[in-house]
Amino acid sequence: MCGLAGLLRPTPDLDAGRLTALAGAMGDALEHRGPDDRGVWVDDTAGIALAHRRLSILDLSPLGHQPMASADNRYVVAYNGEIYNFAELREVLVARGHAFRGHSDTEVLLAAVVEWGIEDTVARCNGMFAIALWDREERCLWLARDRVGKKPLYYGWAGDTFVFGSELKALWRHPAFDNGVDPDSLALLLRLDYIPAPHAIHRDTFKLLPGALLRIDAAAVARGAGAHDPHRDQRRYWDPRSRMQAAIASPFTGDVLEAENRLDELLRDATGLRMVADVPVGVFLSGGTDSSVVTALMQAQSRHPVRSFTIGFERSHHDEAHLAREVAEHLHTEHTELYVSGADALAVVPTLPAMFDEPFADASQVPTALVARLARTAVTVALSGDGGDELFFGYKRYERALRNWGWLRRIPGPLRRALARGAREHGEASRTGGFAALAAEMDARGIGEVYRQRIARWRDPAAVVPGASLPHTLYDEPDPLRGAGTPADAMMLADFSVYLPEDLLVKVDRTSMAVSLEARAPLLDWRVAEFAWSLPLVFKRHPDGNKHLLKRVLRRYLPDSMVDRGKRGFGAPVSEWLKGDLREWASSLLDPARLRAEGHLDADAVNGLWQAFLAGERKWHTHLWNVLMFQAWHEHWRRERSGQES
Structure with a gap:
């Protein structure tokens, strides 16, 4: 897992030293994503610069250093993520005459691009990734994102320069990036608690859609953001709606036992692929169906106890640590459990704007950050159960x-x-x-x-x-x-296409990468998704309980008593916080005079809900939390801009 950044000028008017300094500063903003190595590559004759920060997972040697050039020197890549089937691709490429110096998946990715081109290569890759690839022959930049959207990729214009990076904080480091708040994106935040791709909180700034490619050259840079239409210019190589429609048109025709066998086989392979690493690997275990399936499949394929991690909450109805403990004891994992207080959770809140660097208001970001911090004390990679609800009718x-x-x-x-x-x-x-x-x-x-x-x-x-x-x-x-x-x-399609990549996966990516932890999700292997879409609904929504087929698989590893129990979710007591320890903080951010001066929100409407909430009316905390996350982010953004200008 890594961080990438870079820039492309409309004309090659900057020398190598200036390009190196600009890209280096952008890359260094992502040090938390890659603390193990730093690299910058520039071609001043083309006005292109790539920066990379490395978290070493595969091939810990210098042979995995990025940016990396292809063997024929045509392509240069800065890449974030993992290609899980890289060994299989490598075998095919060796048979076609390619030679390799090391054993990193980055080198395999480049050889694949040489052999098949970027579009065919990403379609062959089973993994999570964000890619910035410079083609020296065509003098164009390719940006690519994995099918499901596990890894983020932002891009936009800083003045007349095209800039891109794994997080917005990289774009902020370019001195010409002063793009203000996009009101349409802010409205999306208030509706959904997050901003879905291709939108971003800043004007003239975008996110690459999951399963999409974008080709940019100097002419496109020169035309500017006003000429860019992300819905037109981003090309989907894998689209959930069309893939789901195709799966429904060719449905699975076996009985439930055959489906159970097939799902077990797919999940076992998906989990095994994600256990491959040259560093310690563990798992987030909540005790619910999804994380328990992943933990069971990991332990079934490991010769040693798997390291599992759970956060518990003192004196809270959100606490489910005992459920995870029971699963861990049955599977004989090496389990780590940490109980945290309300004060521990509240201490995370001030760090959220810097952690996410785009306003994000799913309050479960707080416990997720805590469990990521716990896991990082012992492992560098952690598997999660994300995707089960969206694929198997879990909500x-x-x-x-x-x-x-x-x-x-x-x-x-x-x-x-x-x-x-x-x-x-x-x-x-x-x-x-x-x-x-x-x-x-x-x-x-x-x-x-x-x-x-x-x-x-x-x-x-x-x-x-x-x-x-x-x-x-x-x-x-x-x-x-x-x-x-x-x-x-x-x-389920709507949630898989929007909520999953833009909320759940953003939450896990930012909280894990904030502590230099790589998170992997076996249930989101594209083969599992397409198989789930081919199943009749009764295999998911069932009188005996939803996520029926996934629970049948889990029963192979756990007793019924650990499978047939409800789960409340990974929540946070936001209403209690806002009426208690966070009330003064919230009051300052929601002050009507402040809102009017900033001009981004209707001060009277917001203040009306805040006063109604304080008077005891129910549920307004959900409206107020996304306003507060925007206000806290905006304060952080202004401070960052001030630092850049000083």
Whole structure:
């Protein structure tokens, strides 16, 4: 796991020394992602510079140093991630005449590009990655991101320079990067708690979509951000919607036992691939189905006790450490458990803006940061159970949305529309539950719009962000699957395409990389995803319990008593914090005079919710937390800019 950064000028007007200094500073902002090595490569005749920070996982020798040039010297790469099937690709490439100096996956990646080109290569790779590849012959830069979006990649314009990096803090280091807040992206944050790709919090700045490629040359740089359309210019080599539609069109035809055998085989292989490392490997274990499956499959393939890690919370209903402890004892892992106090959790909050460097408001970021810090004391790689809910119908909100959609379809259209008009008069109050919440779904045209009401925070965020127009996402489509599959499949697709890469995987990436820990997710192997999509819904949503097939696999390793139990999730008591130890901090950030001076949010609307929350009205903490995360980030960003200018 590493960090990458770089820049491309519209004309080669900077000398090698200046390019090296600029790219070096951008790369050094990512030292936490790669504390083991530092590299910069420039070609001043082309105006290109690549920087890299390395966290050594495979081939710890200098032969893994980046940026790395291909054997024929045509390509130079700065790469973040792991190609899990690199050994298989290497065998094919050796048979085709390629020779290798070391055993890093980076060298295999470059040889593959020489053999097949970048587009065919990424389609052959099973891994998590963000890639910046310079083609000396074509004089163009390629950016690429893995299928699911495990690894981040930002890009944009700093003045007339094209800049890119694993995190925004790398882009901030370019002296011309002074791109202000994009109001449309801020509105997305208020609705979703995160900003989905291709949007980013800054103007003229974007995120590469999962499973996408972007080709940039000097002419494209010269045209500037105004001529760039990410939806047009980013090319998907793997698109979840089309892959899910194809899987549904060619469904799995075996019985449930055959499906169980196949899933066990796929997960075992996916887990084994992710255990390959030249450094210690462990696992995050919560005691729920997903992390327990991964832990069991790791232990089944290890000759030694697997190192498992769990965070417990003192005097909290969020504590589930005892569930993880039972699983660890049964599987005989080497288990580490740390109980933390409320003060320990609250101490993380001031670090969040620097850790995420784009406003992010999933409050489970706090316990995730704590468990990553714990794991890093003993391992450099940790596997996680991310993806099980989105692939195997794991969320309770799916059931609620299907229930409501079933009710709504029985109500005559004119009555539904009249009730919906009444709900709109309630505004944000429809978020507090009860009849107002149900009425807000009355004019839904499909399961997608019903589900959006389940997951949205601010119902009308553009109304509280001056100048904002809310961008379209998959959550705005009546049927995200466009006629294929079931309503349940459509909801899982929306979460897999948006919530998973832009919330869950962002959370795990930033919290783990903040402590130089690599996180890997076997359930998100693309082969597992496409197999899950091919399954009939009854193998996931079942009278005996949801995630049915995944639990059948888990029963091969754990007793029923450890499989058939509910799980509350990895949460944080935000409401308690805001009424207690964080009240003064929140009051300062939400001060109406401050909000008016900054001009990014409607001060009266925000203050109204803050006062209602303090008066005891329920649920407003979810609205307020994403506002607070933006305000805290904005304060951090201004401080960073001030430091750059001084």
